Amino acid sequence: MHKNHPFHLVxxxxxxxxxxxxxxxxxxxxxxxxxxxxxxLMLLSMISMLMIMHQWWRDVSxxxxxxxxxxxxxxxxxxxxxxxxxxxEVFFFVSFFWGYFHNSLSPTIEIGAIWPPKGIQxxxxxQIPLLNTLILLTSGLTVTWAHHSLMENNFSQAxxxxxxxxxxxxxxxxxxxxxxxxxxxxxSDAAYGSSFFMATGFHGIHVIxxxxxxxxxxxxxxxxxxxxxxxxxxxAAAWYWHFVDVVWLFLYISIYWxxx
Numbered sequence: 001m002h003k004n005h006p007f008h009l010v011x012x013x014x015x016x017x018x019x020x021x022x023x024x025x026x027x028x029x030x031x032x033x034x035x036x037x038x039x040x041l042m043l044l045s046m047i048s049m050l051m052i053m054h055q056w057w058r059d060v061s062x063x064x065x066x067x068x069x070x071x072x073x074x075x076x077x078x079x080x081x082x083x084x085x086x087x088x089e090v091f092f093f094v095s096f097f098w099g100y101f102h103n104s105l106s107p108t109i110e111i112g113a114i115w116p117p118k119g120i121q122x123x124x125x126x127q128i129p130l131l132n133t134l135i136l137l138t139s140g141l142t143v144t145w146a147h148h149s150l151m152e153n154n155f156s157q158a159x160x161x162x163x164x165x166x167x168x169x170x171x172x173x174x175x176x177x178x179x180x181x182x183x184x185x186x187x188s189d190a191a192y193g194s195s196f197f198m199a200t201g202f203h204g205i206h207v208i209x210x211x212x213x214x215x216x217x218x219x220x221x222x223x224x225x226x227x228x229x230x231x232x233x234x235x236a237a238a239w240y241w242h243f244v245d246v247v248w249l250f251l252y253i254s255i256y257w258x259x260x
Contacts, residue, residue, distance in 0.1 A: 006073040008063065015056035022049045057216075064233065065225045075232050082236045086243050089206075093247050096199040097254065103191040104259055115259070116192045121184040122260040128179045129256040132172050133248065136207075139168035140245045143214070143238050150221070153228045162218040165241070169211030176204050196255060203247055210244050213237040 003009075022045055029042030064070035070078070104115045111117040123129055146161025180197075187197040217234045220226065226234055 006071040008069045008071070008074045010063075013056070013059065015052055015059070019049070019052045019056065022052055061220065061225065061233065064230075065220075070230075070232070075230075078232055078236070082239060086239060089243065093199070093202070093250075096195070096202065097250065100195040100199060100255060100259070103195055107191075111190050111192075117190045120189060120192050122192075123179065123183075123256060125252070125256040125260055128175055129252055132175055133252050135168050135172045135175070136245050136248050139165045139172070140242060142168065143241050147234065147238050150226060150231055150234060151228060155221075158221060159218070162214060162221060166211055166215050166218060169207055169214065169241075172207055173204065173211065176200070176207075199251060199255060203244070203251055206244050206247070210237070210241050213240060 026042065026045040026049060029039070029045045033039040033042050107113050107115045107117070116122050142161045142164040144161075146158045146165065149155075149157035149161055185193050185196075187193050187201075214237050217226075217237045220233060
């Protein structure tokens, strides 16, 4: 049916309500895992959530790419949605930094009134943490290279830049996993362990999400879903990746370097 406005009124979709139920079951599964040491419900709900996410985002990609429903007005709305989402993520990480500085600037008598607490052996900031910083800064350059190549209609260079960014993201995650495996302390080791693993762990999850986001963009780019002037899916991934980079710089300076 013909429409005389530039906006996109979405079709009836099962994914929002199914996603809500899946998230509820996931939370229930996590509680079951914590209390009964049984992760079967959590794993089942994670598989369900991944299937729903895949099909929902497939529909959004189809609307924007093949059906031409993402007009200029719709794209502006999507851009504001992404900006507000990243803003909410900034405040999410502010809470972790707030907790960390609260504990470190005024350590309580229960942890010996010193920071790091006695018995905690923090990581050397010029070893794996510095390497991970260089990796993420380099990945910021490669994703910018891919973006400029896309705007210049250079298919091969955009592919190379995206592929390099994904590889660097995977490399970062592997190194952080190795760092956790070799850690001399755990999340249950006083306020330091809690602050360290919550902040760096959630950042690590964001790196995995960002890498997945860019990997999907690489596949879509290979399938010619993006053009010189219509590639917000990629732009959103690039914004998210730059946000992840900036958060890591604050983590490195405050927790790894200053906090050690």
